Amino acid sequence: MATLTHQRTNVSTWTKLYTETGKLPQSKVGCNTCSNYTTLFGDNLIKRVARFGTIKLLLETFKCRFCLSDTKPDGVQRAVIVDRKPRKKRTDTKVAREEALMVTVSSMKHTYRTTTVDLVKNASECAVTTKGSCFHPNLYLDNGRFCNGCALFDNCACAIKKLKR
Numbered sequence: 657m658a659t660l661t662h663q664r665t666n667v668s669t670w671t672k673l674y675t676e677t678g679k680l681p682q683s684k685v686g687c688n689t690c691s692n693y694t695t696l697f698g699d700n701l702i703k704r705v706a707r708f709g710t711i712k713l714l715l716e717t718f719k720c721r722f723c724l725s726d727t728k729p730d731g732v733q734r735a736v737i738v739d740r741k742p743r744k745k746r747t748d749t750k751v752a753r754e755e756a757l758m759v760t761v762s763s764m765k766h767t768y769r770t771t772t773v774d775l776v777k778n779a780s781e782c783a784v785t786t787k788g789s790c791f792h793p794n795l796y797l798d799n800g801r802f803c804n805g806c807a808l809f810d811n812c813a814c815a816i817k818k819l820k821r
């Protein structure tokens with residue numbers, strides 16, 4: 657394909673040629689915003705010239721369809737609206753996730769003890785704390801699964817507690 661020349665380098669020559677022959681030096685017209693070339697000749701060119709008013713105006717202001725859709729106000733609006741919907745959904749999910757996190761944190765706050773309890777002296781607290789699991793598993797396992805030596809033994813409520821004789 658022959659090298660394309662942008663019409664803006666010589667608008668007057670292009671205008672003169674079109675006025676005299678109804679044709680342009682090449683079958684493509686360059687976009688005035690980007691570097692795209694658009695095929696434009698014959699009936700299509702005549703229609704375009706009619707839309708622009710004059711050939712000179714067409715050559716000086718012509719934009720390819722990509723640049724044209726970028727500057728069309730309603731085209732932009734449509735693109736934004738299409739883009740907005742899924743974005744809103746993502747935000748809702750994020751908010752829901754944050755709310756779920758808040759519930760977990762605040763409910764945990766209630767179960768956390770803020771007072772220090774001496775489990776050796778406080779029998780009932782010791783029973784509550786040891787009910788589900790051994791409080792000194794290291795001692796228990798090191799001791800061959802016996803509780804000998806554990807300070808909590810007397811009040812421990814753990815099901816696995818036993819003494820080695």
Ligand SMILES: [Zn+2]
Nearest residue numbers: 687690720723
């Ligand atoms: Zn363009």
